[in-house]
Structures are given as structure tokens and as C-alpha cells.
Amino acid sequence: MTMPDLGNPDTYAAGFPYDEVARLRRDHPVAWIPEPATDDFPGGPGFWYLTRHAHVMEASKQPEIFSSAAGGTWIRDVPPAELAIQRQAMLNIDPPEHGSMRKIVSKAFTPRSVGQMADSITAHAEQLVDSLGDGGTMDWVDRVSSELPVLVLADILGVPTEERHKLFDWTNRMVGFDDPEAVDKKSYVSAFLELFAYAREKTAEKRANPTNDVWSTVVNAEVDGERLTDEQLDRFFQLLVIAGNETTRNLLNGALVLLDKHPDQWAALRADPDLMPQAVEEILRMFPPIMAFRRTCVQDIELHGQKISAGDKVVLSYAAANRDEAVFENPDTFDITRTENPHLSFGFGTHFCLGNGVARLEARTLLNAIFARFPTIELAGEPEYLRSNFVNGITSLPVRLTR
Secondary structure, three states: OOOOOOOOHHHHEOEOOHHHHHHHHHHOOEEEEEEOOEOOEOOEEEEEEEOOHHHHHHHHOOOOOEEOOOOOOOOOOOOHHHHHHHOOOHHHOOOOHHHHHHHHHHHHHOHHHHHHOHHHHHHHHHHHHHHOOOEEEEEHHHHHHOHHHHHHHHHHHOOOHHHHHHHHHHHHHHHOOOOOOOOOHHHHHHHHHHHHHHHHHHHHHHHHOOOOOHHHHHHHOOEOOEOOOHHHHHHHHHHHHHHHHHHHHHHHHHHHHHHHHOHHHHHHHHHOHHHHHHHHHHHHHHOOOEOEEEEEEOOOEEEOOEEEOOOOEEEEEHHHHOOOOOOOOOOOOOOOOOOOOOOOOOOOHHHOOOOHHHHHHHHHHHHHHHHHHOOEEEEOOOOEEOOOOOEOOEEEOEEEEEO
């Protein structure tokens, strides 16, 4: 079997290649994927690609074997200097350091803290829906899915609402590094410099005058007498900006794509809005905002009969695991009444997404509000996908809303 080039961002230009990956899951669940050279990539050593739910969970639970720090979490290798910088971020470190940092920042994402955001999220959602007037044809990404996340993120970070589009701009430039139509190299690098300078300003403000937003909680939190360093705070600010934007934005994009393709599920949700929590989970399963993360094996092991050597790259495919027939009945069927739904769209184990409760709450709140205002919502064109092997991103989604 010829292995698909799953490290190449071009492979995802029309969305995740589910059919090819399903064949891998059936015939080669722990598959070796070469990394051939392309016009903009010199080639790489290749990687192991995990497609089964059980294998992704197993690797996620063993950071002492499958390390986030050894090589970072991007599929393609980065230069050593850049990797050293990435290791300031919680996403790219292992226990025990990861546990200490997570203990500090988790104070801001307890169920109680998330619940306290409900009123402001509802207010933002209602204002956003009001801004759409009587609807018509528009770009869903521009007018809807990119707006609510940055409004909520501005609250979380204590950023003035009028500055929220800085967060959106920095996110687009940082995650679009593989898409030459989205961002060039110079703009990609400058986004980090601008964001880190802004983060330092906000950190200084919150330490001088603490407030009740999440960023103030994080920069002033101590565990065993320790605070996050300035470099760690820079990277955590970056993580919040990217995760707070990309996860919810593409969850909302996926909702429209899936519901438009499945009018029976759309009708069921309209008939019973109480299905919304289950619908959001099924959207997450079928359209995971993050497709995969990379780990680096740090000791020789065997997985499903394959010998994986220390130093090998291992890619955990959440998108593939979410369609595993061993776990999900009729895995390729979009079913908002599904009750057993252990999808892995927020990861699993050590690096399970801290902000998952906020993303779920945002999606449920906005979709309920917009569906109540507009009885008819339909795609008015094809989605344009981000060129990325990491983010399941949609950059443009024409829709028609009718009151």
C-alpha cells in the first residue's frame, strides 16, 4: 500500500483525508509515513502515524515514553533554537515540569470559573446575532465564527474589546505558517514579536493592578511559592490566544458544514434544541479543530507489532481515532443523538485541553442564539480550507441566513 503524504499540508487542502486514513487504520494502524521533499520542504526522517483510538489514548497516557518536549509537537522538525523557545510553552513540556505549570494555570479553568463566564458569553452571542440584522449572504468565518472567540478571549485576557482583532490577526499569522496564501514568513515571525510584547505589557498591568480576569489570575498565581517566568507567561499567552481562537472558531465552522450536509440532523436539532450538547460533541468528533499532535519516542518500544525506536517521531491522529469503528458505531455517520461519544478532539491524558469547557459553552450558546434567530441557514458556496497538517481550519465559508 502506498502511504499518503500525511506530513504535507497540501494533503489537507480539501479537508482531512478520511478515506485514505480509514484504510491505514484497517491495514496499518501503526503506519510508517515517509516525508519526501517538496518545493518548500527539504524532506524529513518520516514518522509513525497512529490511527486507532486505543493507540492514541495509550500514547497520550505515557509522556515518559511519548515525549512532547523531546522534539516539540509539530509534525515537521523545527531548528534546535526554535525548539528551545517552544519548550517554554506548556504544550511542549513533559511531567514533572508540566504538572507544576498546569497546576498554576488550571486555577483559571475550574468548572466554577467557566460557569462564571456564562453570562458574558451569552451577552456577546446575543450582540453578535443582533449585528447580523436580517441576515442575507455573508462569510460565516468573517462575521460569526471568528468574532465570538475573540470577544470571549478579550474577557479572559483582560484585553479591551476594541483591541480584540489584534488577537485574531496574531492567531491567523501564527497558525497559517504552512499556507503561503494566508501568511508570509516575515509576517509569521513578526506576529510572535508583537504578541510577546503585548503579553509583557498585560502581565505588568495585572501584577501592578490585579483584576478578576483569567490572565490576572494566572500571572499572580503561586504554587509552592513559584510563579510562571516571563518567558513561560509569553508562551502561555500565545497558547491561550491560539487555542482560544482556533478551537471554537473551527468548531463553529464544522457545525455549519456538517449540518448543511445532513439536513435530517439539522431538522432534528431544530425540533429538539435540548439535543445541542450532544450535537456539539458529535460536531467535535466529526470535525476536530486540531487534527493531530506529534510526540517523540524516547525509548525503544513495540506497539501493535511495530518496533518504534528512541528518537522516532510519532503522530497522534485525533481525526482518525474519532472514526475508529472499534469504538464508535457507524463511525462515519453524523448522528447528533449519539450518547456514547468518547472522542479525542480535546486530546487525552497529560495534555488534555484546559479550555475545553469554555469552547463547549461558547459553541452551545452561539449556535442556540443564531438558530433561534434564523430558521434557515445554508451554505452559499464551498468552504476554503487552511493549508495545514495541524489545524482543521476553514478560512472562508459563504452562508445564507434567512429570518
